[in-house]
Amino acid sequence: MSDKSAIVTGASGFLGRQVLKAFDRSNWSVKGTGFSRADGTTILKVDLGNAAEVTKILDEYKPQVVVHCAAEKSPDRVDKDPEGTRAINIETPRSLAKLCAERSILLIYISTDYVFSGKVGEAPYETEAATGPSNLYGQTKLDGEHAVLSEFKAAGKEGFGVVLRVPVLYGPAQSNSESAVNVLMDTVQKAQQNGAKINMDHWALRYPTNTEDVGRVCKDVAARHLGESDRASLPQILQFSSEDKYTKYEMCQLFGEIMGLPIDRIEPNTEGNDPNVTVQRPYDCHLSTKALKDLGIDVSTQDFVGWWRREVRAFRK
Ligand SMILES: NC(=O)c1ccc[n+]([C@@H]2O[C@H](COP(=O)([O-])OP(=O)(O)OC[C@H]3O[C@@H](n4cnc5c(N)ncnc54)[C@H](OP(=O)(O)O)[C@@H]3O)[C@@H](O)[C@H]2O)c1
Numbered sequence: 001m002s003d004k005s006a007i008v009t010g011a012s013g014f015l016g017r018q019v020l021k022a023f024d025r026s027n028w029s030v031k032g033t034g035f036s037r038a039d040g041t042t043i044l045k046v047d048l049g050n051a052a053e054v055t056k057i058l059d060e061y062k063p064q065v066v067v068h069c070a071a072e073k074s075p076d077r078v079d080k081d082p083e084g085t086r087a088i089n090i091e092t093p094r095s096l097a098k099l100c101a102e103r104s105i106l107l108i109y110i111s112t113d114y115v116f117s118g119k120v121g122e123a124p125y126e127t128e129a130a131t132g133p134s135n136l137y138g139q140t141k142l143d144g145e146h147a148v149l150s151e152f153k154a155a156g157k158e159g160f161g162v163v164l165r166v167p168v169l170y171g172p173a174q175s176n177s178e179s180a181v182n183v184l185m186d187t188v189q190k191a192q193q194n195g196a197k198i199n200m201d202h203w204a205l206r207y208p209t210n211t212e213d214v215g216r217v218c219k220d221v222a223a224r225h226l227g228e229s230d231r232a233s234l235p236q237i238l239q240f241s242s243e244d245k246y247t248k249y250e251m252c253q254l255f256g257e258i259m260g261l262p263i264d265r266i267e268p269n270t271e272g273n274d275p276n277v278t279v280q281r282p283y284d285c286h287l288s289t290k291a292l293k294d295l296g297i298d299v300s301t302q303d304f305v306g307w308w309r310r311e312v313r314a315f316r317k
Contacts, residue, residue, distance in 0.1 A: 204284070
């Protein structure tokens with residue numbers, strides 16, 4: 001029986017599955033929660049909007065750490081259901097933070113590089129840089145950060161709430177549509193069929209980061225915080241990112257090369273933002289990993305090209 005215990009919310013999701021694995025591999029006693037995809041055994045079904053259900057699992061499993069991955073991340077669903085999104089992205093982490101603070105449980109809240117505006121010339125962003133989300137998803141995640149940190153502060157438990165910001169993610173998926181990066185593999189395949197040309201962004205810079213690496217970093221942050229007697233002295237906001245830099249079009253070029261498929265039906269779009277449009281897309285939200293490095297946490301990542309070459313080779317076998 002391990003002396004270290006954790007709960008991972010959103011463990012049926014794209015990132016949560018790898019976070020769960022990372023703790024499990026390091027012999028933590030770990031339980032995952034999900035909702036529509038929960039199997040009831042490895043992953044418990046918990047409606048995180050229901051405080052009684054959350055209280056029950058916290059009191060039954062008594063984790064030292066909760067990694068909160070559950071959220072609404074699809075921009076389409078966010079825009080279609082702003083109230084539902086605010087509930088899961090802001091009110092759920094707020095009530096989870098309150099329950100964790102009352103029990104002195106460390107809460108790692110997964111956030112996003114989209115809390116920054118990504119305007120040309122601003123990146124890389126340090127943890128304390130001014131935020132300014134350019135869309136509703138980023139705003140709800142930023143409000144979720146504030147909700148978490150203010151609940152711990154109000155309870156006099158600063159140092160038990162930690163925000164971990166990450167950029168766009170790729171990695172093992174149940175279907176490519178789970179990730180804005182993996183889905184470009186499908187785009188390259190679709191581009192082999194006859195039909196209209198596919199317009200692909202070749203302006204905004206992305207730093208695709210592997211979910212397995214994020215899982216390992218969550219586990220390292222948890223261990224670092226649990227081992228610290230003066231937790232309030234540790235930074236409350238951390239950022240993790242790969243240094244691999246691509247536009248979406250460049251990712252399509254790479255996937256085409258790896259799969260041996262032409263991409264001439266995919267058109268690079270270098271237009272960038274229309275200055276007359278109110279909602280501007282981030283150009284570059286590159287996250288500095290300095291705060292993690294200062295804590296002594298390994299920020300190395302898997303190589304993007306190498307990972308995809310292995311993935312395609314394994315798929316073909
Ligand atoms: N994916 C990215 O590129 C990316 C980039 C930056 C930051 N992030 C952040 O990383 C975190 C994980 O994202 P992801 O890509 O893994 O998302 P995901 O694949 O959509 O998974 C979302 C998870 O949340 C659970 N969930 C949703 N509503 C719930 C509710 N009411 N009660 C309980 N569980 C609920 C889902 O459970 P069921 O599916 O079982 O219903 C699922 O396990 C999020 O906080 C996201 O903001 C993601």
